[in-house]
Amino acid sequence: MASRIIVGAQWGDEGKGKVIDILASQSDMVVRSQGGNNAGHTVVADHEEYKLHMVPSGILYKDCDCVIGSGVVIDPKELIAEMDAIASRGVSLDRLKIDARTHVIMPYHIALDALSESVRGDMKIGTTKKGIGPCYMDKVERSGIRMCDFTDDAEFRKKLKENLAIKNKIITNVYGGEPLDYEKVYAEYSEYARLLSRYVCDTSVLIYEAIKADKNVTFEGAQGTLLDIDFGTYPFVTSSHPVSGGVCIGAGIGPTLIDGVLGIMKAYTTRVGLGPFPTELFDETGEFIRNRGAEFGATTGRARRTGWLDTVIVSFSVRVNGLTELAVNKLDTLSGIKTLKVCTAYEIDGRVTKHFPADLKTFSRAKPVYTELPGWDDDLTGITKYEDLPLSVKNYIEFIENECGCRVSMVGVGPDRTQNLYK
Ligand code: GDP
Ligand code: IMO
Ligand code: MG
Numbered sequence: 001m002a003s004r005i006i007v008g009a010q011w012g013d014e015g016k017g018k019v020i021d022i023l024a025s026q027s028d029m030v031v032r033s034q035g036g037n038n039a040g041h042t043v044v045a046d047h048e049e050y051k052l053h054m055v056p057s058g059i060l061y062k063d064c065d066c067v068i069g070s071g072v073v074i075d076p077k078e079l080i081a082e083m084d085a086i087a088s089r090g091v092s093l094d095r096l097k098i099d100a101r102t103h104v105i106m107p108y109h110i111a112l113d114a115l116s117e118s119v120r121g122d123m124k125i126g127t128t129k130k131g132i133g134p135c136y137m138d139k140v141e142r143s144g145i146r147m148c149d150f151t152d153d154a155e156f157r158k159k160l161k162e163n164l165a166i167k168n169k170i171i172t173n174v175y176g177g178e179p180l181d182y183e184k185v186y187a188e189y190s191e192y193a194r195l196l197s198r199y200v201c202d203t204s205v206l207i208y209e210a211i212k213a214d215k216n217v218t219f220e221g222a223q224g225t226l227l228d229i230d231f232g233t234y235p236f237v238t239s240s241h242p243v244s245g246g247v248c249i250g251a252g253i254g255p256t257l258i259d260g261v262l263g264i265m266k267a268y269t270t271r272v273g274l275g276p277f278p279t280e281l282f283d284e285t286g287e288f289i290r291n292r293g294a295e296f297g298a299t300t301g302r303a304r305r306t307g308w309l310d311t312v313i314v315s316f317s318v319r320v321n322g323l324t325e326l327a328v329n330k331l332d333t334l335s336g337i338k339t340l341k342v343c344t345a346y347e348i349d350g351r352v353t354k355h356f357p358a359d360l361k362t363f364s365r366a367k368p369v370y371t372e373l374p375g376w377d378d379d380l381t382g383i384t385k386y387e388d389l390p391l392s393v394k395n396y397i398e399f400i401e402n403e404c405g406c407r408v409s410m411v412g413v414g415p416d417r418t419q420n421l422y423k
Contacts, residue, residue: 002259003217005244008224009263009317011271012242013297013304015329015412016264017041020057020220022417028215029065030058031207033250034240035222036073036105036135037082038128040298044415050086051298054079056220059091065210067203070101071240071250073135074147075110076192098196099203099252100148106160106189108167108180109134115175125236126273128299136239138163151197153190160186204252211257219247225263225317226271233360236275244321263323263406265314267331267396270304272297276364279307279343293333310343310368311403316356318406328400329412331393332380332419340375340396343368344403373399380413386421397423 006023008014021043024030037053044050045060054074058064068074083093109131116134117124127133138144143163149155161182168179210217223242226232231243240246244261248254268289271277281289286306289295295304317323334340345354346366357363376392383389389411397408413419 002214003211003219003257005219005221005247005258005261007221007244007261007263007317007321007323008227008242009265009314009321009323009326010224010269011226011277012222012224013040013270013272014224014264014266015042015327016221017043017052017057018329018412018415018417018420019262019264019327019410020218021045021060022420023218024058024061024064026216027058027061027064027218029067029207029210029217030056031067031069031203031217031219031251032056032072032222033069033219033247034071034242035238036130036132037075037078038130038132038238038299039222041220041222042298042415043417045417047416048089050089053082053299055082055086055093055096058218058220059086059093059096062092065095065097065206067206067251068096068098068102069203069207069251070099071246072099073103073105073132073139073240074098075105075130076150076189076196078130080192080195096199097201097203097206098147098199100146100200102147103135103139103144104147104150105131105135106145106163107185108164108171109138111171111177111180112167115171115177119175123235124274126275130299133239147196147200150189150193151200153193156190156193157186160189207251207253208257211253219251221247225321226313231320233275233363236273236360260324261321262409263314263317263321263326264329265317265326266309266329267334268293268309269307269313270295272300272302272304276360276366277305277307278346278363278366278368279310279341280305281307285337288337289333293330308341308343308368308370309400311400312343312346312354312356314400315354315404318404323406325409326400326404326406327410327412328397328408331396331411332413334375335380336377337375340373341370342373342399342403344371345369371399381419383413383421386411386423389421
């Protein structure tokens with residue numbers, strides 16, 4: 001397969017980083033196309049753990065080009081810190097490229113993210129406070145600072161001045177916050193611009209040429225389908241398009257150049273941040289899953305909310321992403337639970353539906369309709385072949401395939417790149 005999109009099929013943190021690192025071993029290029037350092041992608045290789053936020057999860061392979069596409073928003077300070085941390089572990093960053101059209105997260109975006117959350121009350125989103133939403137707001141409002149402006153000193157000075165004049169008014173007059181000083185911000189950020197400029201180019205050309213040359217290109221999704229600005233649980237979503245359709249815009253390539261879409265899911269459901277979650281568990285099983293699965297955010301360290309698998313959500317992901325295959329991670333986490341529940345439909349106002357509702361108020365009233373399946377006690381972490389999995393695990397996988405109408409091609413039995421079985 002020449003070009004494949006990888007997307008999160010739930011609320012993010014499905015183990016995309018692990019799968020992308022595995023696929024990167026056969027990829028010539030890994031491309032991020034949306035989101036920013038709100039993402040936290042974990043790769044475990046040779047017992048070493050890497051938490052990647054903006055750098056694509058192909059960076060550990062020396063022959064894999066890593067591209068940050070036009071749809072990504074970049075915090076230059078954090079990107080440089082991440083690059084330095086990776087370089088200090090002996091990994092080269094020479095193959096990293098950043099698109100000139102990416103938008104730059106400035107300190108006022110971070111300040112505004114926190115300030116707007118502080119006044120939202122009940123409608124607080126629980127953002128990562130990385131400035132993602134405010135940066136995308138400026139992009140859509142057409143006032144943002146793009147990487148091509150950022151690395152052009154005269155343009156950066158002009159745009160920073162214009163933006164700061166308005167943002168400081170909003171920060172002080174609307175929210176009663178502290179204004180930012182132009183000279184200070186300029187002095188700090190112009191240095192970041194200098195450090196990043198050598199990585200900046202038109203990555204849409206590189207991606208197109210790689211695909212045309214029949215190279216293997218993997219598109220690394222961030223966040224998850226249910227966090228999509230249009231298709232997720234709005235307004236409890238992120239500000240970009242994690243669905244597969246977002247990749248074409250965020251990488252600058254046409255849909256005819258994509259050969260397949262792999263959805264990554266967990267064998268259960270998690271969510272960080274606020275918003276409805278019908279299968280959420282508040283009991284000791286939820287706690288068991290959180291502890292066994294180490295369900296704590298890779299970006300913010302927050303405890304993830306945990307719950308039973310919800311195939312209404314995954315079926316929705318199959319539809320809106322056009323998934324051609326699924327990877328199911330973290331089956332090992334469920335070992336020891338006697339009976340597993342899977343939500344296969346919602347009861348809403350006395351009616352049963354298998355469709356994920358468009359309206360959040362309707363979704364908030366959804367009661368899960370469960371099917372019970374036998375669990376397994378076996379430790380799965382040392383299993384190396386799909387055939388060797390216990391029958392109840394295989395039944396669980398087949399149940400997912402039947403409910404979601406999509407083939408499962410890979411299953412995860414541990415965090416390491418070796419703990420992945422092909423079906
Ligand atoms: P991402 O954002 O989708 O890349 O996922 P995260 O890295 O935020 O969260 C997934 C977590 O699960 C990470 O700690 C991974 O190391 C871990 N993980 C991935 N696959 C498996 C698996 O099959 N089993 C176990 N136990 N952990 C896994
Ligand atoms: P990866 O790529 C899980 C959630 C936040 C919050 C909402 C909006 O690691 O799967 P934002 O800071 O984006 O404005 O926050 O989206 N969120 C994620 N949840 N995994 C992620 O990324 C996430 N990125 C954002 O918790 O609920
Ligand atoms: Mg994550």
